[in-house]
Amino acid sequence: MSFTKVVIERDTDSEEESSSGDENDQVDDYPSEEEDDDDQVLENEASTTTSRKTKTKPITISLKKVCKVCKRSGHEAGFKGATYIDCPMKPCFLCKMPGHTTISCPHRATTEYGVIPAPRKGTHNSLEYVFARQLRPHIPAIKPTVVIPDQVNCAVIRYHSRRVTCLEFHPTNNSLLLSGDKKGQLGVWDFKRVHEKTVYGNIHGCILNNLKFNPTNDGTVYGASSDGTISCTDLETGMSMGLINLNPNGWQGPSSWRMLYGLDINSQRGNLIAADNFGSLYMVDMRSNTTTGDSVLIHKKGSKVTCLHCHPHQPDILLSCGNDHFARIWDMRKLEAGSSIYDLSHNRVVNSAYFSPQSGSKILTTSQDNRLRVWDSIFGNLDSPSREIVHSHDFNRHLTPFRAEWDPKDPSECLIVVGRYISENYNGAALHPIDFIDISTGQLVAAVMDPNITTISPVNKLHPRDDVLASGSSRSIFIWRPKEKFESELLGDEKRIILCGKGEKKRRQSDDESDDATYRSKGKSSKTKKPILKSSSHGRQRKC
DNA sequence: ACACAATGGTACC
């Protein structure tokens, strides 16, 4: 391996450089195996004592190529084409164990690697008895055939002006999708009539963390935001009402600014619940739209609560999780600090925790230790997870946190969906698939991807009734359907990809006939390439 | 083909 050597003259009149930064001009052949001075990137060869009379010896800087992760030379981390090479000095980026890198990690080849059978339940208490008696009959013994929505059916490219943070399907209108973004904007998109899309921009000031439909009026939606407010918005008009404002005095610095996360509804009590970044839970009466009771500390004081979920059959049973590395189960009839029924311990921050959608007997958690965990209250023991699946969904401050979600249609409560962080080299393109995993075995059922989607898709939602997946990737939203449906329904209709934002403007300059574009799903794309877009020749104009 | 900015979690003092 060779490294460029730059020689800088010291104290000369001309200030001439002995060498420019040109790669191959003046090259010293360094041995490829490094000596002991691994860390020494800058070598000062200037003489300090002898030659000061006439002229000072030059300083020689050798610009050795160093690893951007550990700053040592001899290896380099980063993309080589569409394959990422890990820094060998770091623990495996996937399973976090030292001694190997992601490329040779056994979990990379098979997601079920290391998944151990669930320990059988050994203890009983009243809660478990209730779960077992009431919910066990709901669980069918036979697994249905899974249908994977694996083809991009339609999309809105650069729909939001910031990255997508949450998605929610309408409870009755099958083709209506709501989306929230980092800026606090709310998107309403009818993906059957792809041009019918709106973005409401004046509801929240920053990150819209969660959306939840009003169970008594599906024309309105609640939103919890990092601006510290809960909103109630009319989807038709975009008119919004604030229910809670935790920062009535405005910005007083980060130590006092409250942000709201995790939004759910206790339908029995008619309560809306949300929690903040300091560990407290808030309740709002949905009839009077006023706060009920005091806030309750449900996670470590000062730590963020990341997600809330009410049990599907027993709304008084609440699941929460947060930055204190715990997911906790609560009885809302007796809710006070420290009164949790169970504390599910994790190694890192827990991004999300959800009861299984049909019976509520299982809990799925996504933790930043790159593990998905399933906790089974009937067949397992809540003292430890019944399944632990190594999966790449690391934290990155620039990405919306990953949340594994259940398939709400799967009666056997086995199928989950979660976006993948690390990329795979697919035919020369670095793509980040969306994974479907069977949590009963840990097996990867499907990894869906599209050569045009080169960005990570941390936000994924499966449709409550149809075989449809919605995914949020960067600022864009994609609708996936099974291949068969895709082919039958799209016959003769190619205009399903809508371009927004800057791309739209640029394209209009060259082709001002329409505001949409078809999208070539064949063809390669590289990691650095933008999605391949081909403008179409007709269509209506509509604002994004 | 670069540089740069945005900015959460954590370990450590």
Place this chain on the structure above:
DNA sequence: TGGTACCCCTTGTG
């Protein structure tokens, strides 16, 4: 407890 340095397979823009 608060401050801060460091982590880092991002993404869009200029």
